[in-house]
Amino acid sequence: MQGSSEYRDVWVYCEVQDGELTRPTTEIIAGARKIADKVNMKVVGVLLGYNLGNVAREPIYYGADKVIVCDTPLLKSYQAIPYAYVLSDMVLKLRPWAFLFVANEMGRELGARVAYKTLTGLAADCIDLLVEDFVMHTPQGTKVFKDCIAQVRPDFATRIAKIFTPRHRPQMSNIRPGSFTPLPRDESRKGEVVQWEAEIPPEAFAVEVIEEWRLPKSPVKLEEAKVIISLGLGVLKDAKGNPRNPVEAYRYAEKLKNAVEKRLGVVAEIGASRALIYSGIKELEGLIVKDRQVGQTGKTVAPDIYIAAGISGAIQHRVGIMRAKKIVAINTDPAAPIFQIAHYGIVGDLYEVLPKLVEYLGGGEVEA
Ligand SMILES: Cc1cc2nc3c(=O)[nH]c(=O)nc-3n(C[C@H](O)[C@H](O)[C@H](O)COP(=O)(O)OP(=O)(O)OC[C@H]3O[C@@H](n4cnc5c(N)ncnc54)[C@H](O)[C@@H]3O)c2cc1C
Structure with a gap:
């Protein structure tokens, strides 16, 4: 989508495991907070799944201002196509300024599908987010795009690159786990939880999930090591x-x-x-x-x-x-x-x- 001032707020796709937000999700809420405060916008957590009642306020406790919850048995098991369908519908109707995902298997797949469906860009594997003006030099002159997200990621060879999406909204990225420190969980934080009614066409369910297994957790504790x-x-x-x-x-x-x-x-x-x-x-x-x-x-x-x-x-x-x-x-x-x-x-x-x-x-x- 072409950018304009109608686009507001920094969205975070929130992953839930065993009834809790995953640690990388809480990290990205902290990253979203950092940029949202610079441009005077809200942080919005987006939760999809089934039986989310207990976890619906968690994004607020970790720093979000608002949560959009789509809670339906249709989304009980993760499937890329229906999930991407619901998220792109939300994006097209509510017009976020930025949308962030975790750079893991699910976030990479889902973010890319949503970016494609909403005609915007996606910066993959980011390690930091900044707010900067983007200056574009063209033969016709210089154009300054105020307050864009500089999406910081390692380049293929020897450099650190800043990726900008100056013309399109939302600015989308997936963020590597470990890139931000979560804000302390605070149950006194206030915020709004709104429900989203999804209308998912039957053809979005291309596969039927019969059984799910969890991979064993790795005993290597690099993320928590001091x-x-x-x-x-x-x-x-x-x-x-x-x-x-x-x-x-x-x-x-x-x-x-x-x-x-x-x-x-x-x-x-x-x-x-x-x-x-x-x-x-x-x-x-x-x-x-x-x-x-x-x-x-x-x-x-x-x-x-x-x-x-x-x-x-x-x-x-x-x-x-x-x-x-x-x-x-x-x-x-x-x-x-x-x-x-x-x-x-x-x-x-x-x-x-x-x-x-x-x-x-x-x-x-x-x-x-
Ligand atoms: C797309 C891409 C992604 C990559 N992703 C990663 C990644 O995630 N992580 C990663 O690590 N690399 C990654 N690499 C590889 C990276 O470019 C380097 O090749 C790699 O990090 C080198 O590993 P090294 O330092 O162990 O080996 P080397 O570069 O061979 O260095 C060995 C070092 O040991 C020193 N040394 C030798 N003997 C001793 C001794 N007895 N005591 C003390 N020092 C000694 C040497 O002086 C030398 O500096 C990636 C490369 C590409 C192209």
């Missing part, structure tokens, strides 16, 4: 160039994790670079698994301390750790790009530095 020790391809050799068994490095990282948890009483976790995960090293099977990947195509993390051991610091890794409060880099190469963003840089061999850190914290024996 300290992350991540390993990269530097585990393959020590500083003298001697090949090492990478399991040794993994065990040091594990000891450090245990020592941190024991001494500091906070959640610690082991992460990894994509290069290490996909290196196919037999010994690391079951230890350095895909769930540990940090970065553009892995997880965005926000620990208090991020220790990058033997990681060069490629942009695709760095975009995943930009919200870490302190970055400690251990690398034998003083010119490694990770040192450009590290708060503490240790030029050294991870096979020497990690054991020293473990020792400093009083050891971290792995329980048998």
Whole structure:
């Protein structure tokens, strides 16, 4: 849809699991709040499903001003086509200024369908949202689009890009989990809940859901960890160039994790670079698994301390750790790009530095 001042408010598609808003949904409500306050608009949570009574006010407790609920047995199980049908109908009738989704399987699919059906753009895999003027230079002159959303995302190669949708509304994006910190849940927050009556044509139900299974939850707790020790391809050799068994490095990282948890009483976790995960090293099977990947195509993390051991610091890794409060880099190469963003840089061999850190914290024996 072509943009105009008729478009108002920042919508968030709210995902519910086990009767609660998912954590990434609460994060995006916080991101929506940040931009909505800058342009004096409301944050609106959009909830689709069945039996949503208990969760309908939750978006308000996390920072929304209003919730639109479409509660019908027809939407009991998630299906892309009817869900996209309802959301595009809402968008065309109510005209939001922006519409945000979580960058996961559901949000990516649903957001793209809604953007297509409402003839607007979609910025995928965003890691931040800003409000900025967009200046367009054309042979006919310069045009300034006031107060647009700068949708910040990693580019394909080495840059961070800002995507603008200056002419069309809503401005749509999906946001990577971990990109914002949720606002504290506050039951005293006031807001309006409105019901939406969906008219979904029978042909929208192209499939029948017979049974649903939940995938087991990953035991890797990167999102909640306060300290992350991540390993990269530097585990393959020590500083003298001697090949090492990478399991040794993994065990040091594990000891450090245990020592941190024991001494500091906070959640610690082991992460990894994509290069290490996909290196196919037999010994690391079951230890350095895909769930540990940090970065553009892995997880965005926000620990208090991020220790990058033997990681060069490629942009695709760095975009995943930009919200870490302190970055400690251990690398034998003083010119490694990770040192450009590290708060503490240790030029050294991870096979020497990690054991020293473990020792400093009083050891971290792995329980048998
Ligand atoms: C579309 C796309 C998406 C990507 N997504 C991701 C992603 O999500 N996450 C990600 O991590 N990467 C991602 N990558 C890959 C990324 O570009 C890099 O290739 C990768 O991060 C490099 O991993 P690394 O730092 O472990 O390995 P390397 O770049 O090989 O670095 C190893 C480092 O270890 C150091 N070293 C060597 N020996 C030691 C030692 N004994 N002690 C200390 N230091 C030592 C070396 O000096 C070097 O700096 C992506 C790439 C693309 C194209």
